[in-house]
Amino acid sequence: MGNIHAERIDALRRMMLSKDWDAVIVTGSDPHSSEYPAARWKQVEWLSGFTGEAGDLLITLDHAGLWTDSRYFIQAVEQLDGTGIELHKARIPGEPDIPQWLERQFGSEGMVVVDGLCISAQAAEALPGNVISMPDLLGYLWQDRPPVPKTPVYTVETGMTRADKIASARRFLEDEGCDAILLTALDQIAWLLNVRASDIEFNPFVISYLLVDRHGARWYVEKDGEQDEQTCATFSILEADGIDILPYSDITYLAGEISGRLCTDPSTLNYTLYSNLLSMGVPLKKMKSPVDMWKAVKNPFEQECMRKIHIEDGAAMERFLFWLEKSLESGKRTDERDASEELDRIRSGIGGYKGNSFETISAYGPGAALPHYKTPSENAPELHPRGLYLCDSGGQYLSGTTDITRTVPLGPCSRLEMEDYTLVLRSHIDLARAVFPKGTPGCRIDALAREALWRSKRDFGHGTGHGVGFFLGVHEGPQDIRQNLNATPLVPGMVCSDEPGIYREGKHGVRHENLLICVEAGSNEFGSWLEFEPLTMCHFDTSAIIPELLGYEQALWLDAYNEKVYRTLSPLLPQEISEWLREKTRPVAGRKDRQGQS
Numbered sequence: 001m002g003n004i005h006a007e008r009i010d011a012l013r014r015m016m017l018s019k020d021w022d023a024v025i026v027t028g029s030d031p032h033s034s035e036y037p038a039a040r041w042k043q044v045e046w047l048s049g050f051t052g053e054a055g056d057l058l059i060t061l062d063h064a065g066l067w068t069d070s071r072y073f074i075q076a077v078e079q080l081d082g083t084g085i086e087l088h089k090a091r092i093p094g095e096p097d098i099p100q101w102l103e104r105q106f107g108s109e110g111m112v113v114v115d116g117l118c119i120s121a122q123a124a125e126a127l128p129g130n131v132i133s134m135p136d137l138l139g140y141l142w143q144d145r146p147p148v149p150k151t152p153v154y155t156v157e158t159g160m161t162r163a164d165k166i167a168s169a170r171r172f173l174e175d176e177g178c179d180a181i182l183l184t185a186l187d188q189i190a191w192l193l194n195v196r197a198s199d200i201e202f203n204p205f206v207i208s209y210l211l212v213d214r215h216g217a218r219w220y221v222e223k224d225g226e227q228d229e230q231t232c233a234t235f236s237i238l239e240a241d242g243i244d245i246l247p248y249s250d251i252t253y254l255a256g257e258i259s260g261r262l263c264t265d266p267s268t269l270n271y272t273l274y275s276n277l278l279s280m281g282v283p284l285k286k287m288k289s290p291v292d293m294w295k296a297v298k299n300p301f302e303q304e305c306m307r308k309i310h311i312e313d314g315a316a317m318e319r320f321l322f323w324l325e326k327s328l329e330s331g332k333r334t335d336e337r338d339a340s341e342e343l344d345r346i347r348s349g350i351g352g353y354k355g356n357s358f359e360t361i362s363a364y365g366p367g368a369a370l371p372h373y374k375t376p377s378e379n380a381p382e383l384h385p386r387g388l389y390l391c392d393s394g395g396q397y398l399s400g401t402t403d404i405t406r407t408v409p410l411g412p413c414s415r416l417e418m419e420d421y422t423l424v425l426r427s428h429i430d431l432a433r434a435v436f437p438k439g440t441p442g443c444r445i446d447a448l449a450r451e452a453l454w455r456s457k458r459d460f461g462h463g464t465g466h467g468v469g470f471f472l473g474v475h476e477g478p479q480d481i482r483q484n485l486n487a488t489p490l491v492p493g494m495v496c497s498d499e500p501g502i503y504r505e506g507k508h509g510v511r512h513e514n515l516l517i518c519v520e521a522g523s524n525e526f527g528s529w530l531e532f533e534p535l536t537m538c539h540f541d542t543s544a545i546i547p548e549l550l551g552y553e554q555a556l557w558l559d560a561y562n563e564k565v566y567r568t569l570s571p572l573l574p575q576e577i578s579e580w581l582r583e584k585t586r587p588v589a590g591r592k593d594r595q596g597q598s
Contacts, residue, residue, distance in 0.1 A: 159301025
């Protein structure tokens, strides 16, 4: 029996031959440049079997390649086996990206076909050759393709009314000399309208487009006579606020309805819509959308909500970690899936819970060496009272979004496991303790989270930190903390993750992650200063620490953090768990005794 994905690629090549195409690019995104597409737009997964969240396919008549980054190298090799698709390592010095590869193969003469709905204008314009847009091109082959999702739409409280947010957009138009702005990124639309839904798994977004002009606003969203009561009520609220609600498909007529200069963001505007606007002669001002920065800086209401929900989420994590330890002590068979499901069950009891913020990564031993490991639904690896277990998880709540990773010693650990555990924890603490001048971008402090690893000639391939939304995406920009040269400064009110790691293929993985909020740290004759406040409230296990590798200043920080966790969470926990947490948070500074090594 042949490989189903190899057969699908063969079918695509037959189409290419019949139309004289040289190359087809299939991206891992959707018409809104989303990181996590809905099932309808999981075209890379359908064609290749690769389930990672970042990957693009390039198909020619004699080559098939998947471009993805270091988070997914191991996973890609496993999932692409038998498909005939070759892994191309993205973001690796000296390795060509897709435009460079095409240029080398075809020069400027190639006939390159893209699904114009699922590639941004910016990405499409960077391609060499003759670029042809074929919206939904896989629709000819994907006979049972899911429809555009349509889940109940509701409004949320964010500390700022949609009228005030739209007014900010209109002031922006005036400042930029534009007559309208088109928003295509789903998180930006959800933020501006104070609406949420579940059109994309783990992301509370509504599949839609939004046009705001000097006098009105038009929201292009699925609308028919079969809407649920909640959605109808939401639409009525928005219409009362002066927002016209139009069918999602009517966006195809947008170009003919624009009068004046339109502000667009080519990094999120899809190529099909962009081409239509150009062909109709709409004057465009291409620039980054201001909404990304607006939503990244949390207002006082959002900040307070985020602090409170992280306390509740932390109490859930402590319940889970207690359960995990006691399950192993009891000798009851427990596997990665059991642990994941138990954490989901505990977290779902928190008020305002709307689901997870991403699929829980529950990984023991070698599985944890894959930064984005997918826990098997059946026959998951069993947990044993030894070695390291990694759990990366988060919740979506009406009052905020959480994202936390804890690597837990389940029993005796090897010297190498303890070294990696300690060095990654030190790296996490070094970034969490950072004080830096106002105006500093994340790329300038990324090395703080790597210095301890670099001294031991160890490193990790992913970014150190990403932005996190307020009941929005668990990954958001424009800020980040990574080695890439992103000039966006860190600003008070921004929330970032702090998640260094070490991954040893076939052995183990370590990652320690908290969410941090950027706050003021005072001013003096040298300028204004910023620092981080941890939002995440859950203890770090100290049993696998090697004191001389951690460092005394780092140990003092850890003791103060763990003590704060205990004092904050113990009143919310049953006595048995509170007493257990008291023992888990005993000071480590000056401690000599360590867990035995295996």
